[in-house]
Structures are given as C-alpha cells and as structure tokens.
Amino acid sequence: MPRKTDNEDRLRQVLKVAHLFYEKEMTKTEISHEIRASSTQVARLLAEAREQGFVRIEFSPPTLHDLSERLKRKFDWLKDAIVVSSAEDLAFLRRMIGKAAAQYFETAVSDEATVALGGGDTMYEMVMALPTTTRNVRLVPAAIIDSGPVLNHIDPAVLVSLLWVRSGRQAGRAHLATGLPFNRPLSRQKLKEEYDEFSRRKAVQEVLAEMKRADFLFTSLGCLKADAAYEQLAPRPHHYLLENLRLTEAGLAREGVIGDLNYSFFDANGSTAEQWNVFPALGVAAVQQMVVAQKTVVVAAGKYKLAALQAALRGRLLNVLITDEQAAAALLR
Missing domain, CATH: 1.10.10 (Arc Repressor Mutant, subunit A)
Structure with a gap:
C-alpha cells in the first residue's frame, strides 16, 4: 500500500x-x-x-465550440475542426489562425513523426508561434519550387529551415531541396520536363521519399479569388509562378481553377488535372491519399480564402480544419 x-x-x-x-x-x-x-x-x-478536477479546460467560447462540432458533423471525415474568433484586421486574423495551428502542432505531433510543411504567410505565423525547444520530429517541405534570384515568397524550404532551427538544430532531422531559379518564362510542359529531370537526382529523390512518408501535413491554401483586402497584405506567389508558366489568373480561371494546395491547382470540386501539377509536391492527389490513409492533413485558412476552403472540403483535401467563425458559418450554410 x-x-x-x-x-x-x-x-x-x-x-x-x-x-x-x-x-x-x-x-x-x-x-x-x-x-x-x-x-x-x-x-x-x-x-x-x-x-481529479484540479483544472477545467475550456478550449473556446461556446459559440466557437458549437461551430467546431457542427463542422465535424457536416464533414464527418474531419478528425478535428478548430475555430477562432473572426477579426476585421486580416493580418491579425491570419496570425491567430497560425497560432491555433501551432497549438494543434504541439498537442498532436508525436515524437519521431515526419511533418511536411507548406509555404506561405499562415504557415510562417504557425512556425513563429511555436516555442523554441527540442523536438524529435523529422521535417520536410510539402513542395519543391524554383526560387530566386530574388525572394518573393515564403516557400516551404524556408519554413523547414526555420522550424528546424527552432526545434534544436538536430542533425538529420530536416530534409529539403530547392528548385533552381528559371530566369525566363517556360511553358508548363517545359517546366515540368525540367523538374522531372531535376527529380531524378539522388539527393532530390531522398527528399521526395521523405515527403511521401509524412505522417502530418501542415499547410494553407492558395485562392485565385481571395478577399481584396487580403491581397494587400503580402505579395501573392501566384503572380510570380504564373509569370514563369506563361499563365494568367484569368486564364486559369477559364480552365476552372479555384485555388491551389502546395502549388497543385484544383477546381471547385477539389479535383485536379495533370496540367495543373508542375512542381514536385504533396499535391491534390497525394493529399487525398493521405486523408484516405488516416494521416493528418491540417489546412489553416480564414474567411479571405472561402472559395478555396469550400472546394478543398468538397475534394476531401484535409481532415483537420483551422479557420475563423465567419468562414465556419459560411461553410455550414
């Protein structure tokens, strides 16, 4: 005793x-x-x-909790839905969504898990909200895209490097490869051929293999028709990528594109097409397989990307949703 x-x-x-x-x-x-x-x-x-009743946990105000539960009932394949309060200041809202993603990361990601990171400002906010501590996880980018000669976008490789530093700088815990900068516009077909050749390199194949082994994916969405106010917050990667592909947003819209997931474009049903996939990435098809395999796919995006969120849910491109109350209410309508 x-x-x-x-x-x-x-x-x-x-x-x-x-x-x-x-x-x-x-x-x-x-x-x-x-x-x-x-x-x-x-x-x-x-x-x-x-x-023993020493603590009482309240994850969110009742209205937010109710929205979360209703989202999980409507989209019954979701493992979780996290809803934060909406705000008119979209930079602040994006920061809060990133912080919520960081909190989910801390509670859900287990030791020795492989985590793939998407690019962009929301994921940057998530990484910066994570405390600096030793983490026994492996980090990989969710996509390999061409970068340079000047920086114009927070790509996945940047965030992998940053989170690796904030996780103890452990040797062998991060894998990445960056595409070579293309100094001239190329057709989609030509750029895909360049990347196919690039992907045959042994070092790149190792990174791609790690990407496919990912247990968790944390990412956001690109939206062809994002909120006009949101457009003012930061340069959009689409403009640069589309220039290199000799494409325009209007042209993609005519093809039926609504948004992108890790630079893999999708339509209003969350479906993709071969010509919409140029870069080596955990794109639409790979993410759908992750969801079927019950791996964790976290998408964090707010009301300013509602059209892309609606399409991603139709295509089951996620199983953990982090969004705000206005977007949640719209998704439930």
Missing part, C-alpha cells in the same frame, strides 16, 4: 505540472526538462490533474 508521503509527493507533482502547463504556458517538452521526467510522464500527470 502506498505510503502517505508517496501520495503527497505525487499530488505535489501533479499540481506543479498543471501549474507549469496551464498557468506558465510551458510545453510538455519544457516541463519534462524542468521536472526531469519523460514527456509521457508529463502527459499522465496532466491527465491526472484533469481527472
């Missing part, structure tokens, strides 16, 4: 871990270092704190 002092020591440890996690907002990894215990032990102590 446990001694009274053992029970008291256990209680003190439960309360300390709960205090560090909920009040000091330390991560489980940070707490494990603090109390010299494994992350698994920390998780058990937190569970015990909840079971």
Whole structure:
C-alpha cells in the first residue's frame, strides 16, 4: 500500500505540472526538462490533474465550440475542426489562425513523426508561434519550387529551415531541396520536363521519399479569388509562378481553377488535372491519399480564402480544419 508521503509527493507533482502547463504556458517538452521526467510522464500527470478536477479546460467560447462540432458533423471525415474568433484586421486574423495551428502542432505531433510543411504567410505565423525547444520530429517541405534570384515568397524550404532551427538544430532531422531559379518564362510542359529531370537526382529523390512518408501535413491554401483586402497584405506567389508558366489568373480561371494546395491547382470540386501539377509536391492527389490513409492533413485558412476552403472540403483535401467563425458559418450554410 502506498505510503502517505508517496501520495503527497505525487499530488505535489501533479499540481506543479498543471501549474507549469496551464498557468506558465510551458510545453510538455519544457516541463519534462524542468521536472526531469519523460514527456509521457508529463502527459499522465496532466491527465491526472484533469481527472481529479484540479483544472477545467475550456478550449473556446461556446459559440466557437458549437461551430467546431457542427463542422465535424457536416464533414464527418474531419478528425478535428478548430475555430477562432473572426477579426476585421486580416493580418491579425491570419496570425491567430497560425497560432491555433501551432497549438494543434504541439498537442498532436508525436515524437519521431515526419511533418511536411507548406509555404506561405499562415504557415510562417504557425512556425513563429511555436516555442523554441527540442523536438524529435523529422521535417520536410510539402513542395519543391524554383526560387530566386530574388525572394518573393515564403516557400516551404524556408519554413523547414526555420522550424528546424527552432526545434534544436538536430542533425538529420530536416530534409529539403530547392528548385533552381528559371530566369525566363517556360511553358508548363517545359517546366515540368525540367523538374522531372531535376527529380531524378539522388539527393532530390531522398527528399521526395521523405515527403511521401509524412505522417502530418501542415499547410494553407492558395485562392485565385481571395478577399481584396487580403491581397494587400503580402505579395501573392501566384503572380510570380504564373509569370514563369506563361499563365494568367484569368486564364486559369477559364480552365476552372479555384485555388491551389502546395502549388497543385484544383477546381471547385477539389479535383485536379495533370496540367495543373508542375512542381514536385504533396499535391491534390497525394493529399487525398493521405486523408484516405488516416494521416493528418491540417489546412489553416480564414474567411479571405472561402472559395478555396469550400472546394478543398468538397475534394476531401484535409481532415483537420483551422479557420475563423465567419468562414465556419459560411461553410455550414
């Protein structure tokens, strides 16, 4: 039978871990270092704190929670739906969606998981919201695109590098390859041929193999018809990519394109076509396979990309949705 002092020591440890996690907002990894215990032990102590009623967790206001539950009922393949409050300041809203994605990352991604990262500003906000700590995960880009000679977009390789630094700079934990800059516009077919040749390199094949092994994908969406106010926040990668492909947004719209997932274009039904896939990526077809395989595909985007969100849900291009209340309400209509 446990001694009274053992029970008291256990209680003190439960309360300390709960205090560090909920009040000091330390991560489980940070707490494990603090109390010299494994992350698994920390998780058990937190569970015990909840079971004994020492803490009460409220993930969101009731209205947001209700929207989340209704989204999961309507789109019943979703593993989770996280809804944040809407805001008129779209830069602030994007930051909040990125922060929600970071919180999901911290709670859902397990040790030794392989995580693929999409590019763009929302994913940048997610990476910057993640605390700097040692993470035993493998990181890969969700796409390999040509970059340079000047920077005009936060591509996946940039975010893989950044998160690798923020996760302890462990050797062998990040894999990436960047496409060579093409200094002249090329047709889609010609650019695809260039990338097919590029993808035959041994080092690139290793990265592509890691991408296919991804357990988690965190990404956002490109939207051909994004909110006009959102267009003012940052340069859109589409313009640069389309110039290199000798395409225009109007031309793609005539083809039926609504948006893109990791630079793989899709239509209003979330379907893609061969000519809409140029870059080596976890594109539409690969992501649909991930969803079928019950891997975790997190898409984070707000009301300013509603058309792309609607199409992505029709095509089942995700199984975890992170969005805002106005977008959620529109998706439920």
